[in-house]
Structure formats: C-alpha cells, structure tokens
Amino acid sequence: MFRADPYQNQRSGVPLHGLIKRMRRYSAFNLIRAGIDGQTSWSPAWRAPEPKPAYDIVVVGGGGHGLATAYYLAKLHGVRSVAVLEKGWIGGGNVGRNTTIVRSNYRLPESQRLLEFSLKLWEGLSDDLNYNVMFSQRGAVFLGHSDSDMTRLAERGDALRCNGIDAELLTREQVGRLVPPLDLSPKARFPVVGGLIQRRGGTARHDAVAWGYARAADALGVDIIQNCEVTGLVSGGGRITGVRTTRGEIAAGRVGLCATGGSSRLAAMAGLRLPIECHNLQAFVSEPIKPMIDTVIMSQSVHCYISQSDKGEIVLGGDPDLYPSYAQRGMPRRLEEVASQAIALVPALSRLRMLRSWAGTTDMSFDGSPIIGPTPIGELYVNAGWCYGGFKATPASGWLYAHTLATGAPHPINAPFGLDRFERGATIDEAGVGPMPHHR
Amino acid sequence: MLIACPYCGPRDLAEFTFERPIASIVAIDAPVDVAMQALFTRDNPRGPSAELWRHAYGCRAWLRMERDTATHAIADVAPYEAGA
Numbered sequence: 001m002f003r004a005d006p007y008q009n010q011r012s013g014v015p016l017h018g019l020i021k022r023m024r025r026y027s028a029f030n031l032i033r034a035g036i037d038g039q040t041s042w043s044p045a046w047r048a049p050e051p052k053p054a055y056d057i058v059v060v061g062g063g064g065h066g067l068a069t070a071y072y073l074a075k076l077h078g079v080r081s082v083a084v085l086e087k088g089w090i091g092g093g094n095v096g097r098n099t100t101i102v103r104s105n106y107r108l109p110e111s112q113r114l115l116e117f118s119l120k121l122w123e124g125l126s127d128d129l130n131y132n133v134m135f136s137q138r139g140a141v142f143l144g145h146s147d148s149d150m151t152r153l154a155e156r157g158d159a160l161r162c163n164g165i166d167a168e169l170l171t172r173e174q175v176g177r178l179v180p181p182l183d184l185s186p187k188a189r190f191p192v193v194g195g196l197i198q199r200r201g202g203t204a205r206h207d208a209v210a211w212g213y214a215r216a217a218d219a220l221g222v223d224i225i226q227n228c229e230v231t232g233l234v235s236g237g238g239r240i241t242g243v244r245t246t247r248g249e250i251a252a253g254r255v256g257l258c259a260t261g262g263s264s265r266l267a268a269m270a271g272l273r274l275p276i277e278c279h280n281l282q283a284f285v286s287e288p289i290k291p292m293i294d295t296v297i298m299s300q301s302v303h304c305y306i307s308q309s310d311k312g313e314i315v316l317g318g319d320p321d322l323y324p325s326y327a328q329r330g331m332p333r334r335l336e337e338v339a340s341q342a343i344a345l346v347p348a349l350s351r352l353r354m355l356r357s358w359a360g361t362t363d364m365s366f367d368g369s370p371i372i373g374p375t376p377i378g379e380l381y382v383n384a385g386w387c388y389g390g391f392k393a394t395p396a397s398g399w400l401y402a403h404t405l406a407t408g409a410p411h412p413i414n415a416p417f418g419l420d421r422f423e424r425g426a427t428i429d430e431a432g433v434g435p436m437p438h439h440r
Numbered sequence: 441m442l443i444a445c446p447y448c449g450p451r452d453l454a455e456f457t458f459e460r461p462i463a464s465i466v467a468i469d470a471p472v473d474v475a476m477q478a479l480f481t482r483d484n485p486r487g488p489s490a491e492l493w494r495h496a497y498g499c500r501a502w503l504r505m506e507r508d509t510a511t512h513a514i515a516d517v518a519p520y521e522a523g524a
Contacts, residue, residue, distance in 0.1 A: 264482065264483070264484035264485075265484075265486060268483075273477070273481040273482070273483065274481060274482070274484070275480045275481050275482070276482060276484055277482045277484050278484055278486075278509070322457070322458060323458035323491075323493075324458070324461075324484070324489065324491070324509050325509050325510075325512065326486045326509050326510045327509070327510060327511065327512055331441065331453060333453065333454055366479075366480050422476075422480040422481075423476060423480070435479045435480050437482075
C-alpha cells in the first residue's frame with residue numbers, strides 16, 4: 001500500500017511549489033514533541049498561496065471531490081502544477097452538509113463498481129492521508145417494512161454478493177438485536193420485518209475528509225486558493241485555455257469542473273447545457289446524548305436516515321425538497337416529515353431537542369448517477385451530478401477524475417458515467433424513473 | 441410557505457408539486473433532438489425561473505409559476521395554458 005509522505009519530494013529533490021515551511025507528520029512522536037515545545041512546532045495544515053499565472057491543471061471547486069482530485073493528480077500522476085479554486089472556503093459546501101454515511105450497496109453493476117472502489121479507498125484513507133478521517137465501519141442497515149421490501153432487499157443483496165460486495169439479509173429479531181431502540185411491534189407505524197446490512201458501511205467525519213485531502217494535496221505542492229470564484233472560461237483554438245476569476249485570469253492546460261451547485265452555471269460559460277437540476281437536501285442533528293445507536297439505520301421505503309455522530313448527536317436526513325433551489329436552506333415541512341418518520345421508527349427520539357439543521361444544493365442528474373468525464377469542448381472536463389450520494393464517493397470520485405484529467409480519457413470504472421450517455425440511451429438509472437431529476 | 445393558487449387562494453406549499461421548467465415541456469410534434477434537449481437537459485438557472493407546478497393536493501390545476509430559485513420568492517402564479 002502507498003502512504004502519503006509529505007517528505008518524499010524533498011527526498012527526491014523535486015522542489016515543492018512555494019512550500020514555505022516543511023509539513024510535520026501527525027504521529028505519536030510528534031505529538032509528544034509538540035507537547036514539550038509548547039505546541040509551537042506545528043505548521044498550518046495548508047498554505048494560502050497567491051494564484052500563479054498558469055497551471056497544468058485547474059480544478060474548479062474546493063469541496064471533497066475537488067481536493068481529492070488534486071491530491072491524486074499530484075500523488076499518483078505526478079502532476080504538481082495543480083490549482084484548486086474555491087469561491088468560498090474549504091469544507092463550506094456539500095462536504096460539510098451531508099449525513100456522512102458511507103456504503104457501497106447499490107443495485108446496478110456500474111454503481112457497485114464505483115462505490116465499492118470508493119469504499120476500498122475509505123478503508124485505507126486515514127493512513128494514506130496521515131489524517132484521521134474517523135471512518136467508522138459500524139454497518140449500514142436498510143430496513144424492510146413489508147414482504148415486497150424484503151424481496152427487493154434480497155434481490156439487491158444477491159446482486160451485491162454476485163459482485164463480491166458484502167451484504168447480509170437480517171431477520172426482524174436480528175435487526176432488533178442490532179438496534180434495540182427500534183419499534184419492533186407489529187402495530188408500529190412502519191413495522192420492521194427484516195433488513196439488509198452492509199457491515200463494511202458506516203460513517204466518516206466530513207470536515208476531516210476535506211481538511212485531510214487539503215493538507216495532503218498541499219504537501220504535494222497543490223495550490224489551494226480560497227475566496228477565488230471563477231467568473232468565466234477563456235477559450236482559443238477550439239479549446240479551453242484558462243479561467244477568469246475574482247483574483248485574476250489563470251491559464252490552464254486543462255480545466256476540471258468539480259463544483260456541485262455551480263456545475264450548470266460553469267458549463268454555461270462554455271455554452272454547455274448539462275443534464276442537471278439543482279435541489280435542496282436537508283439534514284439535522286439533535287442535542288448530543290450518550291451512545292444509543294451504533295449503526296446506520298436507513299429506510300428507503302419511508303426515506304429516512306438515522307445515525308449517531310461520535311459527538312453523540314442523532315443525525316437525521318431524508319428526502320430532498322423536490323423543487324429546484326440554490327437557497328441552501330430548506331422547507332420546515334421536510335424536517336417535520338423526517339422527524340415524524342424517525343420517531344415512528346425509534347420512539348425514544350421523541351424526547352430529544354433538535355440542535356441545528358442545514359441544507360446543501362445537490363446536482364440532481366437525469367438518471368440518479370454522476371457524470372465524470374470529458375465534455376464536447378477541448379480540455380474541459382466535468383465531474384457533477386452526484387445527486388444526494390456524493391460524500392460516500394469522495395475518494396473514488398477524486399481518484400477517477402484525477403485519472404481522467406491526467407490521461408485525457410476515463411478509467412474503465414467511470415467510463416459508463418460519461419456526459420454522452422443520455423443521448424446514447426445508456427443511462428444508469430438505479431431507481432428506474434426516467435428523465436425526472438427530482439424523483440427519488 | 442404559502443402559494444397563491446389562482447383558483448383556491450393562498451394555500452400551503454405542501455399542497456403543490458413541482459413538475460418541470462416551462463422550457464422543458466415537450467411539444468407533441470417536437471423533433472427528436474429538440475425533445476431530447478428538453479427532456480434531458482436544463483438551463484438550471486440560479487435566479488428567476490418559469491416553472492410548471494400543480495396544485496396536486498388541492499384543485500389539481502396546472503400552474504405556471506415565476507419563482508426565484510435563489511431566494512424562493514414567488515413573483516407570479518397563473519393558470520398554465522399550453523402553448524402560452
């Protein structure tokens with residue numbers, strides 16, 4: 001296995017771009033040493049560089065996916081002249097607005113390959129980044145509420161196991177042992193008759209993912225430029241040659257769009273119309289309490305997600321708001337609906353006070369699957385359309401987008417997720433709903 | 441949030457469903473490439489947008505709504521007339 005080694009550039013004699021102070025590795029030894037020197041020996045986790053006039057590759061969007069892309073570009077493809085342009089601040093977008101759930105138990109083989117690759121990267125991520133992303137494989141359970149639910153879950157489980165991904169069908173009693181506070185009575189509003197668990201699924205610490213990738217990418221020479229909004233694309237000779245930003249024009253050999261919530265506007269700067277519609281997705285947390293739920297509970301029939309953060313908050317999420325929005329603030333009715341579902345499933349939650357809620361702008365694609373690949377315009381690439389499943393895919397999205405940007409062609413795993421699949425009729429439609437971006 | 445149905449007056453958002461942007465309504469005799477564009481791509485504006493909604497859990501009328509996707513402010517709700 002490879003490890004992120006911030007020192008490897010000094011060893012190999014490759015100068016880091018503008019690296020002022022040597023990054024210190026996080027380790028028990030350095031922790032003790034910093035304890036002795038009064039915590040003065042730490043350097044900032046990443047620099048705040050001024051944008052250079054030109055880069056080999058410019059990644060637009062400093063979210064989890066953009067930072068991961070830059071990291072893998074520098075680490076695996078030797079592309080050191082990389083800038084990540086972020087209009088706000090690192091971790092302020094959807095990487096900080098999700099329910100932190102990680103799993104790979106999808107239905108279609110293309111989605112399975114993508115998300116299972118991601119899950120495998122998650123399993124080694126803290127080590128790779130030298131940053132604790134608090135990935136916790138506490139298991140992710142889909143609840144079954146009816147015979148037809150169980151048939152559907154069994155079908156999914158079979159599809160997963162055929163492709164070597166762990167899945168285990170659970171009886172009602174097994175679900176009850178796993179999550180004692182669930183209402184298992186036959187009279188429950190949503191009676192539980194069984195479930196399907198992916199034991200390797202779980203949660204990760206969202207901010208740590210952004211910060212870990214940012215720190216590791218920075219150590220490899222990537223310039224992370226915050227408060228730098230792209231206002232236009234520069235083209236010439238039938239290709240994109242750079243970007244106009246609020247901090248000046250930057251020339252680029254290749255431009256990778258990676259800004260959920262901004263994908264359509266950025267693509268429109270190049271005259272492209274994407275198969276994307278933006279919607280609000282909300283989530284909320286309770287006050288922190290002692291551990292009561294040590295797995296991830298999901299009900300796709302009623303569409304409610306329940307987990308407990310390491311801080312002790314109960315994290316709840318559900319449906320998107322089902323109408324186009326960029327507001328990053330959702331409708332109260334959805335909170336009421338998700339809370340009522342969660343309370344019906346776990347009645348003990350009714351005594352909790354809710355602490356805060358938030359909303360993110362999701363790129364809803366027209367088959368529920370992401371778009372990672374080239375565009376019809378030269379040297380312009382797009383990574384978008386993650387719907388409400390982007391967080392779990394962060395490592396794979398970055399890895400595959402880096403491969404695509406570095407080589408100019410998609411990797412076999414992301415080849416099916418091209419922008420041209422809609423006109424070819426080769427959609428990857430998990431839910432089987434057709435061209436309706438707002439249906440779950 | 442209240443939406444002023446032209447037939448029923450102000451009603452809760454919960455009674456209404458979003459269908460699609462007006463620009464993505466496909467004419468029955470549209471050529472294939474025009475229909476594909478309308479069905480599978482969107483302008484996806486951040487700001488004013490003309491949309492087709494339905495008072496699905498009320499009078500069931502189809503409505504044309506002028507709405508801002510960044511602020512949720514509603515400028516106008518009118519009966520939807522095909523081809524208008």
